[in-house]
Amino acid sequence: DLDHVHLPVVHGIDFGGDNPNRPPEHHVEYLDNGFSTVIRGHTPPAARSFKEYKGKRSPVVSRLAFFVPGFTLRGQVEFAGEGTGMFNLFYELSTPIDEEHTKMYYLFFRNFFMEPENDAMHVQRNLRNVFQDKANAESIMPRRAPDLDDWPVLQLDREDLVMSAYWQEMRKLRNAGCQIDRLALDLLDANGDYRVIPSPGRRADSENWVFAAVPRLPASEEFADEADQASSGAYFGT
Structure with missing residues (x-):
């Protein structure tokens, strides 16, 4: 759409x-x-x-x-x-x-x-x-979608303006440490070590019962300070 x-x-x-x-x-x-x-x-x-x-x-x-x-x-x-x-x-x-x-x-x-x-x-x-x-x-x-270090930037014409904006938002999420590490998660699943998307409410209190979080790709240096905030639940998978 x-x-x-x-x-x-x-x-x-x-x-x-x-x-x-x-x-x-x-x-x-x-x-x-x-x-x-x-x-x-x-x-x-x-x-x-x-x-x-x-x-x-x-x-x-x-x-x-x-x-x-x-x-x-x-x-x-x-x-x-x-x-x-x-x-x-x-x-x-x-x-x-x-x-x-x-x-x-x-x-x-x-x-x-x-x-x-x-x-x-x-x-x-x-x-x-x-x-x-x-x-x-x-x-x-x-x-x-393929796992790439970086996505190609669309620079064509007005047909691509909105799609380019979408991929820019996806890059922001990845750079902030929000993207699930699919390969690492597959290995955990294969060994019965099931993970969940972290709940912001449960993570706010260390005494709350919390499942281990899904592995995520590391944040870029620019967004390293925001990685903890990103783990509060913002993510994308597909």
């Missing part, structure tokens, strides 16, 4: 303009715990019932934000045009299960077509996008 190219390719949702398959010019704003961006396009209505709200094709405003806590993606689309106050809103939360599986949760909201008879249409539209993404995600090979 952070890759804007997938909208026209996977879902058939174009951006309008001279090249409807390319996102318009936009910039990424970095937050304390993630990043956000705003895209203004001229996306055509997806169904006849929506056309009456399009007016004179004022820009459709899409606001996207990613938050590291909960690996949460928030999307807000003012589908009827900027200033109309008609929004589709969703939250997508991701929980790593293991190296190859992630549990995803969705919350969808709207403030238009509120009548019960319109629920089925919205559920159908949301499920269509979810299952299109699910099919693509499950077909990706390889199923796990």
Whole structure:
């Protein structure tokens, strides 16, 4: 969902303009715990019932934000045009299960077509996008990202701005000592030495009952002083 190219390719949702398959010019704003961006396009209505709200094709405003806590993606689309106050809103939360599986949760909201008879249409539209993404995600090979000392930096064009911001956040987590050492953990598991993600509440008091924490890759020198803070529970696995 952070890759804007997938909208026209996977879902058939174009951006309008001279090249409807390319996102318009936009910039990424970095937050304390993630990043956000705003895209203004001229996306055509997806169904006849929506056309009456399009007016004179004022820009459709899409606001996207990613938050590291909960690996949460928030999307807000003012589908009827900027200033109309008609929004589709969703939250997508991701929980790593293991190296190859992630549990995803969705919350969808709207403030238009509120009548019960319109629920089925919205559920159908949301499920269509979810299952299109699910099919693509499950077909990706390889199923796990390679363990690299550093990831290549994407410096291509506006299609890659949001993905580049995501990988920058991942590098911050690794540098802060938050990434699980997968190889070390596999050896521990094989010997029956099971580990857990540390609980901040239990670690705050040394007398609390605490399982041994999962091994993590060492923090970079720049973030060495923050390694203890990182062990409070912030992590990423997949």
